[in-house]
Structure formats: structure tokens, C-alpha cells
Amino acid sequence: MRLPSAILSAFPSVALSAILGAVLLTGVTTGAATAAPSSTAPPSAAGGSGPYSAGYETTLRLPGHTVYRPNTLPADTRLPVVAWGNGACRADGTWFQNVLTEWASHGFLVIANGRPGGSGSTNSDMLLDAVDWAIAENSRIGSKYRGRLDTTKIAVMGQSCGGIETYEVAGDPRLTTVALWNSGLLRDSQDYLLQRLRTPIAYFIGGPGDIAYENAMDDWGRLPSGLPAFMGNLDVGHFGTFDQPNGGEFGRVGGHWLKWHLKGDQASRAQFVGAACGLCATEWDVVRKNLG
Template sequence: MEQAASLPGYTLYAPANLTFSQKLPVVLWANGGCMAYGNRYRIFLSEIASHGYLVIAIGGVGPSTIEGGTEEGMPPPPKSTTAPTLSDYTQLGKALDWATAQNRNAKSPLHAKLDTRRVAVMGHSCGGLQAIAAAADPRVTTTVVMNSGVWNTGPGGLPGAPVTKASLTRMHGSVLYIGGDASDGAHENSRDDFGRLTTIPAIWAYPDGVGHGGTYFEQAGGSFGKVVVSWLQWRLKGDRAASSMFAGVECGLCGDTRWHVARKNIK
């Protein structure tokens, strides 16, 4: 985990050793609460990066007390999505602009080490709404919406994440919705989002006994970490072994009694 002088206001995660032949896909991350602390999800994001990804999280490194812990429940939707906010979904696209420039810059440590044609945009809670907003970017390959979904009533989004149900029609590539059970305040919103998706490969999955806080702060990101890494390995790297968790008549996640899984356009 580090910060780059040329990208203030963000935190980077990458394998410590960059001397390898395989290029790193790019993962863009938005925090719960639309926080501007890039180290908030350090455990979860470090696990992802360790599998060969450059992760760029919104926000600089805050006090160590911000890392891990518990996540508050999803807030009620505001009356306006134009109120002041700690971060904005447009920061995700700007992070990808930076990564693309670094990949082309012969003086950068990341020169020719990134695969900027393979990009995931992800986020938790409010960050999930920011991911949905950013998913309209044609450069995005896959979207991961975590403990989140567009509200069924009101404006739909939050400040920094001005989304409505119409935003779902602009998603492309593929999408994974992963969240908590009925105790998760975003559960019904995510269910409704998934129900509206018709044209792209999509999965909606949640385990029993997990709420809005997910498993981000458990070792290696807990069960969420395992599922998301497998999704990225499949959708960004074409890993057939990883695809078995989601695809096929007897997909691995489908056969796990702890999980509930619904799929569309996935064979």
C-alpha cells in the first residue's frame, strides 16, 4: 500500500515485486460512506492486489484507526444528491486516466506493466453506488457492487453517487452484486437492481449471517475476498478454474449451502 506523488488523494495497492511478465489489470475502488480514506479497506484490497492487480482506492491514507473495524448501516437516501460529499464517482475515471498515462510513461515504475483494457470498478455501500455511476465508462470491463443497490424510492443515489434505476441500463461487460442477507439495509435494493438487468452476465449472491458490513475486515477479506478475487480472475484474466465458482450447472458458489445465488446470462 502506498501513495503516488502524481496522484494525490488516492491510495495504491500492488504486488511488492513488479518484475513479472504478466500485466496487471486495474481495479478501481470506492469506499463505504463515500469516505476519502484509501486505507479503510486495507485488508480486503491488499488481498486483491496480491493476486496480480493494481488497485486504486479513492482517498489518501488516514489514521490507522480508520482501518478495519465495523461498518455502519446503510444511511437513508437524502432528498438531494447534490449535497456536499467526501468523494465523487468521477474520481474513479480520473484514477483510470492516471493509470493509463503511467502505463505509457517510460519513466514510471508502472510503465508497460498494466493492462488498462481490463478494468474493474467496485465499491461498498455508497461506494457501490459510485461504482454503478462509473460503470457507464466504456473502458470498464466488469462491475462489482457490494452491499449496495440503487434505492427503490427517492432519488436513488447519494451525494457523489447520482444514480437512478436508469443508470443500470448503462452498465456493460458483466456485474457481480454481492452483499448481506435480509439484515443488510441494501439487500432489497440490490435484489431489485439484479431483477432489472437483462442483457449482460450478472450474478446476485449473499451468504447467511452477514450484514451490511460484509467481511472486508476479516483476514484476507473473509468470504467476500475469496469470491471477489475469483470473479476478477475470471472476468479480467480469463481464468477457467476461477470461472467454476460461478459458471456451469454445478457452480462452486451455487453448491455452497451458506450462499444464495441467482444468475443471468451465465452458462
């Protein structure tokens, strides 16, 4: 099943991303947006449960995005890169501030589509713009990120409409993993995107009450043979736990997925792999394919 026919008939001439934006724009807020700091300002505020106090900033070299990072860049480790697409394809880089700050506090550079408190719409090209910028900054003379990023470890993730954006760029050879949150393809005509998947993929869905549930489960059944994949459903609906401190359970579990695939953390791997996986005896409904 794809986008409900009642919605399609109501918006016959609207682009798919705009349809999803219209459906979701009245939903979750994820922490109060604050005024955009200048390009030379330090990150906005302390936050996150990880070992690095984290916040966000903007940069003139990537003006349409919001960059989350540890307030003090660690000298003893390089930061893997995470590009994020917002729900509703909304160009507000602080709409998911709680969860993105949380992930940054665990030693990731997280780049969200949209400026802090921004408006308008995003597109999938912006995810690759974020990846391009991070790779360039890691080698640019004078950059504070020079030599501080692990550009061999890159994830792209997105919620709802941002998940569709993630699908659209998932074939990029620079990516290490992708993850979709409360998302699934809207039409069978988009199924070709599934055949482009080449890295381990995770779905974090809000259970049967999630508007994206049936679409995500349909995608699950069409994944390429042999692709490592995880499907986790938590009965929290379409807006997940993003508005909770540190992104709630979605923040915790997403952090484990990132630490496993981008840092090789074996304790995080154990949350997903094995008969006694960390999530297997919890409220999560877990299904797996080809996970080693």
C-alpha cells in the same frame, strides 16, 4: 424498494451519497490505518494470500488515492486495474485495506479512493481519475508501471455508497466488469443508471439482514435484458467480511470474480458458472443471468 422512508424523511435535503454516508459511517473498520508513506516509498507492508506479497503506497501524480500493488512488480505478467469506492463514500484509502491488499496479492493494481487514513467524502469522478492515471502511467516514460499494466482489463467496484459511485461510472467504455458490495440504488429515480450498464456485473450482498438487500434485489429485477449478471448473498449483514484477514469470504470470492473477468482464469470462472458451480453448494445464495 429503495432507501427506507424513515431515513429519507429524516434527511430531506441531504444528497443521496451523504445520506448513505451518515447511515454507514459508524460501521465496519477494515484494518488499522497507518501513516501515509511518501510518494517514493515502497508499499507499506507484506500481505495477502496470493502469489505476490502486496501492500500500498501513494503517489503525487494521484494525490487523492491509495495504490495497492505487489511489492515487487512481476516481470512475467501485466497487472489488470481495479478502481475501488469505499463504503460511506469515505475518503480513507486504507479503510478496506485487508481486502484490497488481498486482491493486489493476486496480481492486480487496486486503486482506492482517498489517501491512507484520510477523511472527507469521495465522488464517482475519483474512480475515473484512478483509471485515467493507470492508463497514463502504463505509457509514461520513467514510470515504474510502464508496460506493466493491462489497461484493456479494468474493473470498478465499491461497497455501499461506493457501489452507487460504481453505478455512476459503469457506462465508461474502458471497463471490463463492475461489482457492487452491499449496495443498491436508493431511489427509483436513479434507475436510469441501470440502463447504462454494458459489462458483466456482480452483486455481493450480506443477505436479508443487509440494509442494502432489498435495494440490490430490486436492481436485480431491473437489469437490462441479456446483461451477464451474478447475485451472491452471504448471510453476514451489511459490513460483510471485510475486516477479516485477507477480507474473509468476500475477499476470496471477489478475487475469483476478478481473476475470471480480468485474467480469463477458468478455475475462477467455475466458481460462478454451471449447475455445479463452486459457490452453488456453499452458504452463498446464488442467482445468475446470462453467464456463459
